[in-house]
Amino acid sequence: MSEAVTRTLTPPPGLLGSLDPLLREWLPRQRWFAGKGRPVTGFSLVAATELLPPGGKLGLYHLLVRAHQPLAPVPGAPEQPADCYQLLIGEREALPPRLAPALIGHVAEGPLAGRTVYDALHDPRPTELLLEALRTGARIGGLRFERDGSQRIRSGLVPRLVTSEQSNSSVVYGDTFILKLLRRIVPGVNPDLELPLALAREGCERVPAPTAWIRAELAGESYVLGVLQPFVQGAADGWELALRELAKGEDFAAAARALGRATAEVHTALARTLPTVTLGHTQVQQLVDGMVERLDVAAQAVPALQPYAPGLRSAFEALAGLAAEGSTWTAQRIHGDLHLGQCLRSPAGRWWLIDFEGEPSKPLAERRMPQPPVRDVAGMLRSFDYAAHSADPPIPGWAESCRAAYCSGYAQVSGADPRTDPVLLRAYETDKAIYEVVYEARHRPDWLPVPLSAIRRLAADGGTPTPSIPAPTPASPPSPRRPRP
Structure with a gap:
């Protein structure tokens, strides 16, 4: 196995054409393909690396390809950046x-x-080969398999592909590690x-803590391709957990706190280890202009938004x-795309946050910009609302209870309850709900009533008085031990 991952082979000419x-x-049928609804007009090769030699029962190619598509699904529309x-890609007889x-x-030709x-x-x-390359720190063509030397990677761990819908792809190795392979690739420092x-x-x-990672060095630019991290055994993601408790009619407030x-x-x-900035009038106005x-744009795309636009504005x-x-x-x-599905709870009740990639549709530079932490809070509050609307029959007050408990728990550690800044919180919740309306209108029309119910509330919230909230008691900082699988 180790010989296979340390060889540098040249893919055959005409590979992409075939x-x-x-x-x-x-490609357009894959969950992680970003250009759905627009035809693919062609491909261009960014990099190709042959990971297994030809002539055997199995051939293996690592490809980075650009998919060229028009801006709109009509003949003659201009193309957007690919x-x-x-x-x-594996190949067999x-x-x-x-x-x-x-x-x-x-394959018909080539x-x-x-x-x-x-x-x-x-x-x-092939997935065993990837883990072996990470374990040995292999270099194959432009691919760099790197690791944290303080963490051990055992060989022989049995791989299995995670088959649930994701915006990337993940492979679990023996309930010890999980490898997240990024599908849509951009150059630069990836927050994930x-x-x-x-x-x-x-x-x-x-x-x-990341155990190992895959990078590509191409034409003077660095790309992060994948990250290997400890697998939290027996954990359930927050979305599944919330739906399970809803189905049993159980309270979720303690978990939310x-x-x-x-x-x-x-x-x-994050505030201790990375720079923070102060947002004054100019910076906030730029944020507001974007909102x-x-x-x-959303009101033009989804006419149901138009009656609420003045209140949202x-x-x-x-x-x-x-x-x-x-x-x-x-x-x-911040996390940048925080919701219940980005959180794991271990069987012992410990919460973990995962997937720091941010919203993949946004430019990398924007995803790496400092932002008010309340943006993450707003995303989680919207997620409680989504979970509540999934219950049948609905449980009155469930989302409100979770939202209040979550903010109270946040205040216990940070010293600041997000609800004490209602104008900032309302702005970010509104921005998130508008995004949800557009997404649901395009992809899941049956879900459109969920964000629209929030839109009605947020559009009318301008005159709502600030609730009385007890002063929080800050908790002690977390101990400096690393997480274990």
Whole structure:
């Protein structure tokens, strides 16, 4: 195995051309493909690395390819900048039945003519090869397999692909590690590796410390391709847990309060280890301008929003007004896409935060910008609302109870309850709900009533008085021990 991962091989000429017609059909069907609804007009090769030599029963290629698409699904529409995707392509003479779900297609011409190609992450041997490359610190062409030398990676761990819907792909190794492979690739420092490494250095126990990672060095630019972290055994994600408790009619407030404390621990650790900035009038106005622009675009795309637009705009104008009067806010690095599905709870009841990539649709530079921590809080409050609407029959007051408990738990650690800044919290909740309306209208129309119910509340919240909230008691900082699987 180690010989295979340390060889540098040259892919055959014409490889991408032989795959092109198959990838045009297969790629748009993948959950992680960002350009749904627009045809793929072609591909260009960013990098290709042959991971197994040709001529055997199994060939293996690591590809970074750009998918070219028009801006709109109409003939003659201009093309937008092409997204780059990471593919691990296996090729065999024929697929065994166990790999049927991984089929990409049968190659008709070119260097792979007569062979069958498939998504190799479904196949144990290629995924074992990736772990061995990480364990040995291999370098293969432009690929760099790097690791934290203080953590041990055992060989022989049995891999299994996580088959639940994700915006990337994950492989679990023997309930010990999980490898997240990023599918949509951009050059630069990826927060999905940057922030967990920073939190590990700070001793924050709420995020599994990266064990190893995969990078590519291409044309003077660095790309993060994957991150290996300890696997939290027996953990349930927060969304599944909340739905389970809802189905039993159980209260979730205690879990929400603990999750609030965990979120604040992560925020305070990030503020200690990475720079913070102060947002004054100019910076806040820029934030507000972006929120108003997103509202205007959303109202054009989803007519159901239009009656509420004036009330929603008032949420943003109120924030700009406070900034104009001299109010300032602290911004720092945050999670960036926090919701119940980005949290894990161990069987012992401990919460972990995962997936620090941020919203993949946004530019990397924007995802790495310091932002008010309340942006993460607003995302979690919206997630409680979504969970509550999934209950049948609904449980009155469930979301409100969770929201209050989460904010109280957050205040116990941070010393500041997010509800004591209602203008800032309302602005970020409104911005998130507008995003949700557009998403649901495009992808899940049956879910549209969920964010629209929040839109009605937020549009009318301008005159709501601030609730009386007891002063929080800050908790002690977390102990500087690393998380364990």
